[in-house]
Amino acid sequence: MSPKTSPANETMLELSGVHKRFGGLHAVNDVSFKVPTGSIKALIGPNGAGKTTLFNLIAGNLPVSEGSIHFCGQSIEGQKTYEIARMGMARTFQNIKLFHGMSALECVMVGRHSRSRSGFFAGMLSLPTTWKEEKAIRARSMELLDLLGIADLADTEATSLAFGQQRAVEMARALALEPKLILLDEPAAGLNIYETAEVARLISAIRDMGITVLLVEHDMSLVMDISDEIVVLSFGSKLAEDTPANIQQNEEVIKIYLGEDETV
Ligand SMILES: Nc1ncnc2c1ncn2[C@@H]1O[C@H](COP(=O)(O)OP(=O)(O)OP(=O)(O)O)[C@@H](O)[C@H]1O
Numbered sequence: 001m002s003p004k005t006s007p008a009n010e011t012m013l014e015l016s017g018v019h020k021r022f023g024g025l026h027a028v029n030d031v032s033f034k035v036p037t038g039s040i041k042a043l044i045g046p047n048g049a050g051k052t053t054l055f056n057l058i059a060g061n062l063p064v065s066e067g068s069i070h071f072c073g074q075s076i077e078g079q080k081t082y083e084i085a086r087m088g089m090a091r092t093f094q095n096i097k098l099f100h101g102m103s104a105l106e107c108v109m110v111g112r113h114s115r116s117r118s119g120f121f122a123g124m125l126s127l128p129t130t131w132k133e134e135k136a137i138r139a140r141s142m143e144l145l146d147l148l149g150i151a152d153l154a155d156t157e158a159t160s161l162a163f164g165q166q167r168a169v170e171m172a173r174a175l176a177l178e179p180k181l182i183l184l185d186e187p188a189a190g191l192n193i194y195e196t197a198e199v200a201r202l203i204s205a206i207r208d209m210g211i212t213v214l215l216v217e218h219d220m221s222l223v224m225d226i227s228d229e230i231v232v233l234s235f236g237s238k239l240a241e242d243t244p245a246n247i248q249q250n251e252e253v254i255k256i257y258l259g260e261d262e263t264v
């Protein structure tokens with residue numbers, strides 16, 4: 001029997017020569033990188049660099065034009081978004097997507113139901129066989145709201161919450177999937193410095209729970225503080241991949257990105 005590779009040496013996500021074309025626009029151009037299991041990796045770059053497009057390719061919302069993406073050693077080619085989610089990948093969106101008419105708790109429970117045995121609709125119909133499961137889902141969802149610091153808002157309609165709180169609900173919903181990998185698209189966008197510090201603490205806490213994180217973020221101090229490694233995209237191409245300390249010293253990166261405006 002061959003010895004098991006330690007988690008630290010394993011790769012959670014691997015992109016190889018990934019391209020995405022929208023008609024004549026080459027939005028992602030030959031991008032390759034790995035996300036090591038248990039790490040926080042950040043994807044940065046100016047507006048329009050292709051970061052969200054890359055997330056859409058990884059999560060299966062868009063097909064790649066060329067190249068391959070492997071999640072937990074398995075190709076995601078041809079897989080539907082819900083199949084990829086069931087494999088253990090969750091995401092939050094740059095533009096918050098919460099359901100109208102649902103409380104914060106219900107929004108999180110929907111995320112949890114999508115991985116439960118009896119499923120969301122059986123849960124909605126309160127079939128007797130699902131009661132026990134429903135109770136467990138409710139309890140776990142409350143725990144996640146508590147982790148995100150918004151347990152007291154569980155019964156408030158999610159879309160009526162303040163922006164930062166809605167982001168917290170989205171994150172709780174993604175965590176409810178019990179993912180192995182979470183993709184966070186600009187989790188600190190629109191937040192003040194206190195809320196941003198809280199997001200930094202949360203992302204570190206998520207990693208400490210054993211969840212690998214791939215993060216898109218414009219807030220450089222947040223990225224530099226919490227990331228193990230950073231990939232820099234520019235006009236769809238990978239410009240650099242390195243540790244935060246080295247990225248901060250990289251002349252090309254400073255020129256195209258960091259030099260422009262530190263908080264862009
Ligand atoms: N579905 C689409 N159809 C056509 N073009 C698209 C589509 N999605 C993205 N694009 C284009 O691809 C390029 C990359 O966009 P993307 O949203 O990935 O950038 P980004 O790095 O996330 O930018 P931002 O920091 O502003 O969020 C842009 O020129 C954008 O207009």
Ligand SMILES: [Mg+2]
Pocket residue numbers: 051052053094
């Ligand atoms: Mg984007």
